[in-house]
Amino acid sequence: xxxxxxxxxxxxxxxxxxxxxxxxxxxxxxxxxxxxxxxxxxxxxxxxxxxxxxxxxxxxxxxxxxxxxxxxxxxxxxxxxxxxxxxxxxxxxxxxxxxxxxxxxxxxxxxxxxxxxxxxxxxxxxxxxxxxxxxxxxxxxxxxxxxxxxxxxxxxxxxxxxxxxxxxxxxxxxxxxxxxxxxxxxxxxxxxxxxxxxxxxxxxxxxxxxxxxxxxxxxxxxxxxxxxxxxxxxxxxxxxxxxxxxxxxxxxxx
Numbered sequence: 326x327x328x329x330x331x332x333x334x335x336x337x338x339x340x341x342x343x344x345x346x347x348x349x350x351x352x353x354x355x356x357x358x359x360x361x362x363x364x365x366x367x368x369x370x371x372x373x374x375x376x377x378x379x380x381x382x383x384x385x386x387x388x389x390x391x392x393x394x395x396x397x398x399x400x401x402x403x404x405x406x407x408x409x410x411x412x413x414x415x416x417x418x419x420x421x422x423x424x425x426x427x428x429x430x431x432x433x434x435x436x437x438x439x440x441x442x443x444x445x446x447x448x449x450x451x452x453x454x455x456x457x458x459x460x461x462x463x464x465x466x467x468x469x470x471x472x473x474x475x476x477x478x479x480x481x482x483x484x485x486x487x488x489x490x491x492x493x494x495x496x497x498x499x500x501x502x503x504x505x506x507x508x509x510x511x512x513x514x515x516x517x518x519x520x521x522x523x524x525x526x527x528x529x530x531x532x533x534x535x536x537x538x539x540x541x542x543x544x545x546x547x548x549x550x551x552x553x554x555x556x557x558x559x560x561x562x563x564x565x566x567x568x569x570x571x572x573x574x575x576x577x578x579x
Contacts, residue, residue, distance in 0.1 A: 364546040373550035382535065386554055389520055389531040392448070393558075396455025397516040401509060404460045405498075408467025412501070413493050418472060429465060433458025433519045437526060451523030458519045459512035466508030470501020503574055510566045517559055 346366060352358055353365040360368075376382025411417045411425075433454050440457075444450035474497055482492045498505075524533030532551050539547040 360545065361543055362545055364549055368546040369549040369553065372544075372546040373553060376547065376550055382532075382550065382554070385530060385532050385535045385551075386558070388529075389517075389524065389533065389555075390558060392452060392455065392524075392529075392531060393513070393516045393520045393562075396452050396520065397459055397509075397513055399452070399456035400459035400512050400516065401463055403456065404463025404508065404512070405467050405505065407460075408464040408505075409471065409493055409498065411464075412468035412471030413489060413497060418468065422468075425465065425468070429461050433515065434522055437523065441527070446527040448527075448529050451520065451527050451529055454523055455516050455519045459516040462508040462511040462515065463505065464508075466504040467498075467501055470504035471497050473504075474500045506566075506570045506573060510563065510570070513562050513566060514559065517555070517562070521555065 349363075350366050353360060353363050364372075373382070377386075411421050436457060437450075437454050440450045440454050444453060471493075478496055478500070479492075482496060487495075520531065521533035521536070523529065524531035525537045528534060532555055536548055536551040536555075539545075539551060
């Protein structure tokens with residue numbers, strides 16, 4: 326479980342961020358890189374403010390977040406469900422484990438042409454690929470967590486004649502919860518990345534499409550505004566999941 330940052334670490338990370346912003350400001354104002362490719366921070370902030378208040382950037386952000394959360398939710402349900410079926414059986418782990426290890430490294434973007442052939446350039450295609458890509462961290466974390474249940478707990482469950490389903494619900498999944506939550510956090514990042522890539526390829530409304538259109542039109546400030554929003558979404562989602570993780574796993578510190 327993640328620990329909280331100390332004051333010195335927080336100040337250090339803030340100083341690094343401030344230094345990067347200062348370098349960006351200096352580079353853009355000094356003309357070391359053309360403003361066609363690197364806008365000033367002020368221009369980026371202006372485009373961000375205008376896009377959120379008067380433009381379509383807010384609706385694009387909502388579409389991307391909605392697609393990310395929907396795919397993430399499907400990935401959690403499928404990952405925990407399949408992981409529980411596989412992880413609760415030694416035979417299933419031995420038989421299916423090699424196949425999982427073969428499919429796991431497959432990038433979600435690699436199956437996008439197949440998804441396009443099946444679903445077409447649609448929102449359903451993007452959602453399917455998002456859920457597929459984000460499912461693996463949760464599935465593998467669930468399998469690993471269930472495989473790590475101490476043998477003595479299994480012996481106690483057997484002596485008490487606890488059924489497989491009850492054992493899974495009362496002992497197996499709680500034991501696997503730290504691994505599952507870690508997998509959920511990784512799955513959220515994958516969901517955001519694949520959502521943006523899918524929006525670019527399938528021309529679906531979202532930040533991916535907005536960034537692609539801005540790049541094609543050489544509107545650098547709008548492009549950077551979209552990138553800043555993506556970074557903010559990733560930061561906020563990770564922070565919220567870290568908070569949820571601390572609350573769910575508070576018993577580990579007791």
